[in-house]
Structure formats: structure tokens, C-alpha cells
Amino acid sequence: MGTKQQLTERISTLLRDSKLSITDTRVKILELFMRSNGALEHSDFEKLAGKSFDRVTVYRTLQTFLEKGIIHKIPTxxxxxxxxxxxxxCTEHHHHDHHVHFKCETCGHTTCLDETDVPNIQLPKGYAMHNVEVVVNGVCKSCK
Amino acid sequence: MGTKQQLTERISTLLRDSKLSITDTRVKILELFMRSNGALEHSDFEKLAGKSFDRVTVYRTLQTFLEKGIIHKIPTxxxxxxxxxxxxxCTEHHHHDHHVHFKCETCGHTTCLDETDVPNIQLPKGYAMHNVEVVVNGVCKSCK
DNA sequence: TGTAATTTTGCAACAATGTTGCAAATAAAA
DNA sequence: TTTTATTTGCAACATTGTTGCAAAATTACA
Structure with missing residues (x-):
């Protein structure tokens, strides 16, 4: 998975590529994302990571990441x-969010199933499709 | 579509079948649902319907309807x-929510596509599926 | 490397949304 | 009609999200 230093390097590159300043808050929030391998919600950032972040900064950071296509939202x-x-x-103006999200009813954790394709859906006449979001609820590997 | 009286009768039956008292608030909220043919969110109930409902009552009413299987939530x-x-x-303890939800990006309205089946999804090994939720974003018939 | 311009952060104050306890009002049961 | 059980509305509070602005940090540039 790489050393801490490699992770930091990867994050810096990602921020630079997105034309964003490299700041403590952004780096630490991205570290949390990269390590968690799943979905995080707002409250997670205030709890985790030793240091506690200012609420407003977290909101603005997530908003920025969204706009730059670094993160995406998951329906709940x-x-x-x-x-x-x-x-x-995923790029700034186009989210290729074509994978399935899985929410475990036991541990509450949400993961992205990157290998699982979203199947084709046949809409009634007259509807134009831009994007499909799929959330599967069930029990995950670790909780069985 | 039936007269107003028929609607009221249908609602009364529904409430009685669910073993719920028939009250003004419950009848009026169900009327809104039946008439809207789409998804409603909390704020809709305070605006609509001439009479304005107490916020707390709306929360409790929706909660009750959810528990009785009269309404379901849609992911956002x-x-x-x-x-x-x-x-x-749908029954009290089992929601058969196997249809697709469509959210129009133009008018913001969410509709249930009852005729559109949720396709089968092949999960990775070790995952147990209980329920699939699908939301399609796009442009609806009326907005094209 | 040091300084100026730009961006980001944190605080305060506010707005919106959701929750709880309890007494009064309403509906159902007797 | 009266009694019993349920529901409602108010008040007070908790949580979550937003905005303006000055201080701090980052970047750009000499």
C-alpha cells in the first residue's frame, strides 16, 4: 500500500493536478479518504484524525473536492x-460514477464496488438518462 | 381518477387497514401523496394544502407511515x-421497493417508474443482497 | 530568498432541520 | 355519553449547514 511519504506525495500530485493549493486541511482530509476505502460522512472528519477540523472548513473543502471531481456523493x-x-x-465536469455502492446493514459501512457494473436500464419513452445511481443494501463480507 | 369523496374513502380504508386512527393531519398528508404522483419532501407539507401543519406533527406522521409500510424513502x-x-x-415489515426512481434535473421532480424493473446485479463473492435502490437522473417527459 | 498578491482558514453569528417532554385536544372503545 | 388511549401542538433544545469578514497560510513573482 506504500509508505506514509508515498501517500503524501500522491496527494500533493492530485491537488496540484486539480489546481488547488496544498494545505494541511486538504491533505489530511484526503488521507482519511485514501485510508478508509469507503464512504465517509461529514461527522467522520470532526471525530477522526487526532486533530479536529473546523466545521466550516470541512464543508468548504468537501465542496471544493466535489467541484474538482476528486470525490463524489453517494445517495442515502x-x-x-x-x-x-x-x-x-472522473474529471472536473464529468463524473463517471458507474459503479455500485454497497451499504452494510450490520456495520453501517458503505463501500464502492468498483468491479460491479451498473446494468443497463430501459426507461419508458420520453425520458432521457444522464446518470444512474445504485445502492445495494445487505451484509458485507466482514460481517457475515 | 375518482371524486374527492372516493379519495377520502380510499384513505380511510388505508388507515383502518394499517390500524391507525383517522385524523385530519393523516388524511390531508395522504391526500397530498395520492395527488402528487411523485416524491414529496418534508418542506412540501408545510407549504402546500392551504392549512399549514405543525412541523413536529409532520415528522411524526411520516415516521408512522414509514413504519406501517404506507410510504417509502427515496435515496438522495x-x-x-x-x-x-x-x-x-409493501407491508409493515417488508418493503417491496423494486422499482426505479427517476429524478428530473430540470424540474427537480422525482417520480416512481413502477413499470421499470430493477435489473439483476451480480455482487462480488461474500456479499449478501437484501435490497437494491436505483435512482436515474435525467430529463423527464414534460421537460423535454 | 523575501515580499506582494491571492487563497484559505477560523470565528461569530445566523438559518434550517430534526428531536423530546408534556399538557391539551381529539379519536376510539366501552 | 363517558372513559381510555392516542395524537397533536407548543416550547425548548440539539444538530447540521451557511455567510461575512479579518487573520493566517500559500503561491507567485521580483
Whole structure:
């Protein structure tokens, strides 16, 4: 998985490529994303990581990452908003978010199933499709 | 579509079948659902319907309807929570929510595509599937 | 490397949304 | 009609998200 230094380097490159300043907050939030291998919600950032972040900064950082195509949102049925890092195909103005999200009902964790394709859906006449979001609820590997 | 009286009768039956008292608030909220033919969110109930409902009552009413299987939630990528009436296959402890939801990016309206089946999804080994939620974003018939 | 221009951060204050306890009002049961 | 059980509305509070602005950090440039 690489050393801590390699991770930091990878993050710096990502920020530079997105034309964003490299700041402590951005680096630490991206570290959390890269390490978690799943979806994070807002409250996770205030708890985790020893240092506690200012709420406003977290909101603005996530907003910025969204706009730059670094992260994407995952649909939920409650008021929480979940985010996960995008794969390489995502760019500033186009999210290629064609994978399936899995939410475990036992541990509550949401993961991106990158290998699982979103199947084709036949819409009724007159509807134009831009984007499909799929969330599967169930029990994950670790919880069985 | 039936008269107003027929609608009221249908609603009363639904409430009685769910073992719920028939109250003004519940009847009026169900009327809104039946008439809207789409998803409603919390703020819709305070605006609509001439009479304005108490916020707390709306929250509790929606919660009750959810528990009785009268309505279901629709996943969103923001903090709003959207609800729609269930079809007949839904019961108190089992939601047969196997249809596709369509969200129009132009008018913002969310509809249930009852005729559009959720396709089968092949999960990686070790994952157990309970329920699949699909939201298609695009442009609806009326907005084209 | 040091300085100026730009961007980001954190605080304060506010707005919106969701929750809880309890007494009054309403609906159902007897 | 009266009693019992449920539901409602208010008040107070908790949580979550937003905006303006000055201080701090980062970047650009000499």
C-alpha cells in the first residue's frame, strides 16, 4: 500500500493536478479518504484524525473536492451526505460514477464496488438518462 | 381518477387497514401523496394544502407511515429526505421497493417508474443482497 | 530568498432541520 | 355519553449547514 511519504506525495500530485493549493486541511482530509476505502460522512472528519477540523472548513473543502471531481456523493435515505474518492475517469465536469455502492446493514459501512457494473436500464419513452445511481443494501463480507 | 369523496374513502380504508386512527393531519398528508404522483419532501407539507401543519406533527406522521409500510424513502445525494407512497406489495415489515426512481434535473421532480424493473446485479463473492435502490437522473417527459 | 498578491482558514453569528417532554385536544372503545 | 388511549401542538433544545469578514497560510513573482 506504500509508505506514509508515498501517500503524501500522491496527494500533493492530485491537488496540484486539480489546481488547488496544498494545505494541511486538504491533505489530511484526503488521507482519511485514501485510508478508509469507503464512504465517509461529514461527522467522520470532526471525530477522526487526532486533530479536529473546523466545521466550516470541512464543508468548504468537501465542496471544493466535489467541484474538482476528486470525490463524489453517494445517495442515502437519511439526512446524512456520504462521500467517496472518485476513480481516475472522473474529471472536473464529468463524473463517471458507474459503479455500485454497497451499504452494510450490520456495520453501517458503505463501500464502492468498483468491479460491479451498473446494468443497463430501459426507461419508458420520453425520458432521457444522464446518470444512474445504485445502492445495494445487505451484509458485507466482514460481517457475515 | 375518482371524486374527492372516493379519495377520502380510499384513505380511510388505508388507515383502518394499517390500524391507525383517522385524523385530519393523516388524511390531508395522504391526500397530498395520492395527488402528487411523485416524491414529496418534508418542506412540501408545510407549504402546500392551504392549512399549514405543525412541523413536529409532520415528522411524526411520516415516521408512522414509514413504519406501517404506507410510504417509502427515496435515496438522495443531498440532505433532503424524499418520500413516496408504496404500492400494494409493501407491508409493515417488508418493503417491496423494486422499482426505479427517476429524478428530473430540470424540474427537480422525482417520480416512481413502477413499470421499470430493477435489473439483476451480480455482487462480488461474500456479499449478501437484501435490497437494491436505483435512482436515474435525467430529463423527464414534460421537460423535454 | 523575501515580499506582494491571492487563497484559505477560523470565528461569530445566523438559518434550517430534526428531536423530546408534556399538557391539551381529539379519536376510539366501552 | 363517558372513559381510555392516542395524537397533536407548543416550547425548548440539539444538530447540521451557511455567510461575512479579518487573520493566517500559500503561491507567485521580483
Amino acid at each position: 435515505t437519511d439526512t446524512s451526505v456520504r462521500y467517496a474518492v472518485c476513480k481516475s475517469e | 445525494t443531498d440532505t433532503s429526505v424524499r418520500y413516496a407512497v408504496c404500492k400494494s406489495e
